[in-house]
Amino acid sequence: MDKNILVILPDGVGLKNFGFSNFVSLLDERKINVTFWNSTPFDLEKLNFNSINLSKEIPPKTDLLKRAKIDIELDCFSNKFNDDVYASYKFPSVPRGIKSQIKNKLFNYYKIKYKGKVNRIQDAIDSSIIKSDAYSTALKILQKEKPDLVFCTNQRASNAIAPILAAQSLNIPTACFIFSWDNLPKATKIIDTNFYFVWSDFMKKELVKYYPEIDVEQIKVVGTPQFEPHFQLQERDVEKFYTKYQICHETTYILFSGDDITTSPKDEEYLEAVCEAVTKLNVNSKLKLNVLFRPCPVDFSNRYDEVLNKYQSIITEIQPYWEKQGDSWNTISPTKEDAILLANTINVSSLVINLGSSMVFDAVCHNKPTAYMNFNPRGIDVKRWSVEKIYNFIHFQSMPNKDAVIWLNNKEEIADKILEGLNNSEKYVTNAKKWFEVINQQPADKASERIVIAINQILSDGVF
16 A cells, blocks of 8 residues: 655755655655645646645744744753853844844843753744644644655754644654754754654764754664765766856866855955966966856855956856745755756866865765865954854864865965865875765765665554
8 A cells, every 4th residue: 555755845955855856756666655745936846746835934933932942952062062162053143123122032031931941942832833823734734635754854944843743743753854964063953753864873973962862763874865966967967068168178177166155254255265376376387277166056145246257267157056036045946957067067177165065075976175265264253253163063073084175274375285186186085085974874876765765664664
């Protein structure tokens, strides 16, 4: 008898991992039917997938409680593990206008009321949702669809709470995917499910470390589908890419991968420093170098324009194929074509440069080395932001060898370090692969298969 699952898609990351991968076709092979509970602007009917609309609406109180819970939990982590790094994950709000000021006062009130009481504030979050229209709607949908499993593709989305709680009230098993390598130390888990899908044994240990109430039997180590497109690149796609962007076989390409403005507030200075180094190398060496620039898909600023104009003779900008549905970052959705574009961009590059991004793992899928920016831009307020703060984040502790990347410690050494990366790429690729093995279950191209096997096991066992 066929099984049925509901897959919650709160955002574009879930869409990319589970809508654009071969996840559905692999479930079909096992006679497991999928309906997506979709909150993204993407029309899943284009892919011939069944879908139900998932409302983005949540009670305002829920959002404030969620924000307070994250801060409270980070404080608990700081005390428990005697490490101030957790405080650096907080994003202090800047009240603008009366409404914002009222929200901020309520947020601070909840922080004081529930200080050190993570379970109680989680109960308050759940209680606020159970009283909402979102919860009653979710109940009706579940009673109609009668799924054998509700699977959430994101552990941090507020609008996923109602479907998960409603499923649990109906005794339907639930699972969620921890979608990024840096999420657990940030206290972003706001839903409790019967099962958790993680990237690696490293992440499994993290999950138990931060949430000791979770039993190891509840955790499935599966990897992540986000790297699979790198292993599926077709020759015809490569040819189209070469033609569209006028890629020259005689040119060596350096990919500069942009960060969002919060992660790297003066990223344009890093791009300029790379362009200066490339210009210097083109004059002083026999190499013919060019820079491929891929901006962060959710960066809507014009901060790179001056650099792009200044160095237009050596820069090729490759805009991500994301679809913008509104003005904010969370209204922009990835496309299946962008996964191919990213794979092509790395494939033609000999070195990838960025600030502390997981792009190092994308690069190593193509046996390409990565260099990390490791100096503070001019005029930066180091009390608010610094590279030291970035690389002090918990997820960088998973790096088994510092030579997993090339460290660009100042502007003056970038040119020499680019040559180092080009001439000794094997050394850095070998070490990056060791890091990749720590952070993501291998082989990396089989994540969807492992996820489907784990789902099938949950459905077959019937125990949760």
